[in-house]
Each structure stands twice: as structure tokens, then as C-alpha cells.
Amino acid sequence: MxxxxxxxxxxxxxxxxxxxxxxxxxxxxxxxxxxxxxxxxxxxxxxxxxxxxxxxxxxxxxxxxxxxxxxxxxxxxxxxxxxxxxxxxxxxxxxxxxxxxSKSGAPAPIDYETALPQGIGSLVQQEDGSMVLANEHNQGFMVNQAIVDFWKSCNGKRKITELVDVFAQTTGLQRSQVEKEVIQLIGQLRDGGLITIPTPDSPNVEFRK
Incomplete structure (x- = not known):
């Protein structure tokens, strides 16, 4: 055939x-x-x-x-x-x-080498025990414990490669198995207003003294 x-x-x-x-x-x-x-x-x-x-x-x-x-x-x-x-x-x-x-202008592509995702928003435990991450507009997203742990690990100090390591440890999976999930998760959390990825400032101003 x-x-x-x-x-x-x-x-x-x-x-x-x-x-x-x-x-x-x-x-x-x-x-x-x-x-x-x-x-x-x-x-x-x-x-x-x-x-x-x-x-x-x-x-x-x-x-x-x-x-x-x-x-x-x-x-x-x-x-x-x-x-x-x-x-x-x-x-x-x-x-x-x-x-x-990207109605509000295209989101800047994430630079995987330098990005330092920072979790924002708040975690709300529902009466039935389920967890919801809420952004500043009070939009809630149902999440599981693994996503909550990941969101918390986005502390603005870890690069994405380090976050992949953390996620691999918490899920017990191989790094190569979680890489894609982490990148998708970062994209989804960013789109949902639950993490911010500060853009690196212009070249260091300190040097100009």
C-alpha cells in the first residue's frame, strides 16, 4: 500500500x-x-x-x-x-x-536560558478539598498538588532548567519525560496570569558609573 x-x-x-x-x-x-x-x-x-x-x-x-x-x-x-x-x-x-x-499583543517568547518565572496569584482551598489557583482578576484554575508544588517552586530565582529538575524530583520521572510538560505548564500558567516572567532589564546600568 x-x-x-x-x-x-x-x-x-x-x-x-x-x-x-x-x-x-x-x-x-x-x-x-x-x-x-x-x-x-x-x-x-x-x-x-x-x-x-x-x-x-x-x-x-x-x-x-x-x-x-x-x-x-x-x-x-x-x-x-x-x-x-x-x-x-x-x-x-x-x-x-x-x-x-494574543489579543493583547503577542506574548514575548520565553527565553529558556535566562527566564526566571515567578509565581503570582493565590492558592485557594475549596470546601470539597480541591485546590484552585486564582489570578489577580479572581479567575480560578483547578489544579492538583503537583501543579501547586511547581507553582510554588517558581520563586523568581530558578531558571527553567532548574524548574525541570525540581518537577522531575517531585514527580519521580526522568528529566526528559517532564521537560515538555514543564514548558507547557509554564506557558499555561503564564497565560492564566499565575506566573510572570520578568523580562531581563536593559544591559546592567551599574557598569555605567
């Missing part, structure tokens, strides 16, 4: 970019899909940034989604940096979606 590029694309449409709620196809990250006569699939793709901490996770996800197409044999994912990705590569629909996600 011959496999088509469309089948592969349809499956990859469910593979989400970890940083924005769009698929890697909508984001324009897939540069090429090659299918051999023996149904081996070679994916050529890029990332939005070279320093993406989820490099490995995305490659594994892509391979997993390609393998969901019946008849696929081997999957090879090549990451290329040429041509570099720009927002122009996104589909029109994706650009429109992105605009609607």
Missing part, C-alpha cells in the same frame, strides 16, 4: 509545537516529506530557534506521529537550519490563530 505525503501531513497536523498551541505543519516547520518505495519516511524539518530545549522531544514526537500512518516502516527525522525559519513560513490560518491567542 503506497503512503502519500498528505497522509503523513495529516498525522503531523496533530504534532503540536511545544511553545505555541499550533501544529508543526501550521507553523511551517516541516520542510520536506520523502517516502521511499519501501515506505520509509524521511522528514526534513526545522525548529523555531536553534537553542530549543525540546529538540529531542520534538524529534521523538514527529517520529511517533509519522508511525501512526498505517504501512510506514522506518522514520528518519533530519533537523536542518537552512533556510532558517521565520514567521512567514506559517500558514495564513496559523498566523490568524496566533493573533487571536
Amino acid at each position: 503506497a503512503i502519500t505525503v498528505d497522509q503523513i501531513k495529516t498525522s503531523l497536523n496533530q504534532c503540536m509545537d511545544p511553545e505555541v498551541p499550533l501544529s508543526i505543519v501550521e507553523m511551517g516547520l516541516v520542510y520536506g516529506i520523502d517516502i521511499s518505495e519501501s515506505n520509509d519516511v524521511n522528514i526534513k524539518m526545522t525548529m523555531t530557534t536553534q537553542g530549543c530545549p525540546l529538540h529531542q522531544t520534538i524529534v521523538q514526537d514527529v517520529a511517533r506521529y509519522v508511525k501512526k500512518v498505517p504501512g510506514v516502516n522506518n522514520v528518519k527525522v533530519d533537523i536542518v537550519w537552512d533556510p532558517p525559519w521565520t514567521m512567514d513560513k506559517m500558514s495564513e490560518a496559523a498566523k490568524a490563530k496566533l493573533k487571536s491567542f
Whole structure:
């Protein structure tokens, strides 16, 4: 049974970019899909940034989604940096979606190397024992203990890499298993107004004395 590029694309449409709620196809990250006569699939793709901490996770996800197409044999994912990705590569629909996600102006992308997330808002215990994190507008989000612990660990002093370590310890999972969850969690908490990520100030003013 011959496999088509469309089948592969349809499956990859469910593979989400970890940083924005769009698929890697909508984001324009897939540069090429090659299918051999023996149904081996070679994916050529890029990332939005070279320093993406989820490099490995995305490659594994892509391979997993390609393998969901019946008849696929081997999957090879090549990451290329040429041509570099720009927002122009996104589909029109994706650009429109992105605009609607960020009605108040696009949220600044999180710099995973330097960001120091700081938990804000308050924790409210409901009468039935369930926990809710409330932001300053009193919007509440149902959370579990793991998320509460994570929110508390965002103390404005830990980098995201350290938060991944903390989350891995509290959940007892491997670092590689929780990386993606932590990044998504930070995005969701930030969107919900439950953590703030201060932007680093302009170059240190102290040096100008």
C-alpha cells in the first residue's frame, strides 16, 4: 500500500509545537516529506530557534506521529537550519490563530536560558478539598498538588532548567519525560496570569558609573 505525503501531513497536523498551541505543519516547520518505495519516511524539518530545549522531544514526537500512518516502516527525522525559519513560513490560518491567542499583543517568547518565572496569584482551598489557583482578576484554575508544588517552586530565582529538575524530583520521572510538560505548564500558567516572567532589564546600568 503506497503512503502519500498528505497522509503523513495529516498525522503531523496533530504534532503540536511545544511553545505555541499550533501544529508543526501550521507553523511551517516541516520542510520536506520523502517516502521511499519501501515506505520509509524521511522528514526534513526545522525548529523555531536553534537553542530549543525540546529538540529531542520534538524529534521523538514527529517520529511517533509519522508511525501512526498505517504501512510506514522506518522514520528518519533530519533537523536542518537552512533556510532558517521565520514567521512567514506559517500558514495564513496559523498566523490568524496566533493573533487571536494574543489579543493583547503577542506574548514575548520565553527565553529558556535566562527566564526566571515567578509565581503570582493565590492558592485557594475549596470546601470539597480541591485546590484552585486564582489570578489577580479572581479567575480560578483547578489544579492538583503537583501543579501547586511547581507553582510554588517558581520563586523568581530558578531558571527553567532548574524548574525541570525540581518537577522531575517531585514527580519521580526522568528529566526528559517532564521537560515538555514543564514548558507547557509554564506557558499555561503564564497565560492564566499565575506566573510572570520578568523580562531581563536593559544591559546592567551599574557598569555605567
